[in-house]
Amino acid sequence: RSSLKERKHPSGTAIMGGTFDPIHNGHLRAAVEIVDRFAFRALRLIPCYQPVHKGQPSVTAQQRLDMVEKAISCDERLLVDSREILRKGPSYSIDTLKEIRQEVGPDEPLIMVLGMDSFLSLPTWHNWQALIEYAHLLVVSRPGWEPDFISELQTFCENCRATSAHELQCAPSGFVWFEMLPSLEISSSMIRALCKKQESIAYLLPEPVQNYIKQNNLYL
Numbered sequence: 001r002s003s004l005k006e007r008k009h010p011s012g013t014a015i016m017g018g019t020f021d022p023i024h025n026g027h028l029r030a031a032v033e034i035v036d037r038f039a040f041r042a043l044r045l046i047p048c049y050q051p052v053h054k055g056q057p058s059v060t061a062q063q064r065l066d067m068v069e070k071a072i073s074c075d076e077r078l079l080v081d082s083r084e085i086l087r088k089g090p091s092y093s094i095d096t097l098k099e100i101r102q103e104v105g106p107d108e109p110l111i112m113v114l115g116m117d118s119f120l121s122l123p124t125w126h127n128w129q130a131l132i133e134y135a136h137l138l139v140v141s142r143p144g145w146e147p148d149f150i151s152e153l154q155t156f157c158e159n160c161r162a163t164s165a166h167e168l169q170c171a172p173s174g175f176v177w178f179e180m181l182p183s184l185e186i187s188s189s190m191i192r193a194l195c196k197k198q199e200s201i202a203y204l205l206p207e208p209v210q211n212y213i214k215q216n217n218l219y220l
């Protein structure tokens with residue numbers, strides 16, 4: 001890990017997709033741990049418009065986007081990318097990765113960051129096997145989710161698992177890497193449930209986002 005940080009120049013662009021309904025400190029700590037450990041140039045948070053594998057979000061796409069914008073002001077390496085919301089329709093990661101790859105050119109390492117829970121559902125994603133043609137997959141630990149892969153995913157991992165984290169920074173795409181992070185047992189559904197019960201959501205998400213939720217009477 002130390003040798004990763006010794007790189008002189010940050011390089012590579014990380015991407016973290018999500019519903020962010022709302023964004024919370026679990027997302028944000030994972031994002032900053034990853035940019036620090038891997039010295040990526042930036043990490044783009046990409047709120048989806050219409051999630052493909054779960055029900056409709058509880059608030060509007062614009063509200064979810066507003067909350068991401070309010071959340072990231074503490075770290076200039078975190079960026080918000082609103083392309084899925086502008087594109088509308090079902091938000092397929094493969095479409096997003098293809099677009100970003102076009103924009104950054106063929107040589108830039110692109111790294112899609114996702115939690116273990118999302119990774120386990122990968123075989124249900126649209127055109128999932130093609131994702132690594134456009135980016136690496138960086139899978140971060142999430143409390144309660146163990147790497148118990150169904151055979152399809154197991155085979156996929158055997159074929160493209162990186163032998164060292166350096167491979168994510170050298171090649172533009174093509175590898176899967178697993179990274180253990182300090183556990184934060186926080187989820188958006190837990191925050192929505194607390195709001196509904198009119199209980200405190202303090203310390204689970206940034207204050208500006210808490211204030212936005214209060215001011216707009218969200219999740220009641």
Ligand code: ATP
Nearest residue numbers: 017018019020026114115118142184186187188189
């Ligand atoms: P919900 O409870 O509504 O399912 P969520 O908390 O899972 O929401 P998402 O927006 O669905 O949040 O997550 C976006 C991405 O962030 C996913 O890849 C997910 O695995 C990851 N993620 C979310 N929370 C954490 C956490 N506490 N630790 C690590 N990764 C997380």
Ligand code: MG
Nearest residue numbers: 117187188189
């Ligand atoms: Mg979830």
